[in-house]
Amino acid sequence: MNTLRNLHVLGADGRLLATSVAVVTGITYNFLPFMALPLYVSLEQIDGRLIEAAQDLYASKWKAFLRVTLPLSLPGVVGGTLLTFIPAAGDFINAQLLGSPKQHMIGNVIQSKFLELTDYPAAASMSFVLMAAIVIMVLLYVRSVGTEELTG
8 A cells, every 4th residue: 555655646645536546547437438449440440461461471470560550550540549639638527526626637727717717818718729739739640640531
């Protein structure tokens, strides 16, 4: 139990609730299907003969994965990461229910500006900045991965 406290998995009181680990675990639990389903569809479409041919040409399983499976499953990886990153960036419920008031995520800050502080201009500008940052990061990500189907 002390080792878990030293690793900051458990809080000082020995509880898991109201820790960063609880928030990350909750977000992972909520958004894992949004990553798994596009990956499954992408991996299911790969022809098994391609991987078999790579292994017949003396590639190890690791090299066959890196040179055949990963590039062919890249559209699923891109789709899954976009489907998980975009909603997780504005998620405030997980941090509110599983975290403590000391833990701030951008969604919690925007929500408190709207509902508690009624600072509508600041909340609206923070929402717009978050949306613009997400759009810029998505465009950079899609271009760096090289999926021409998504960028046109």
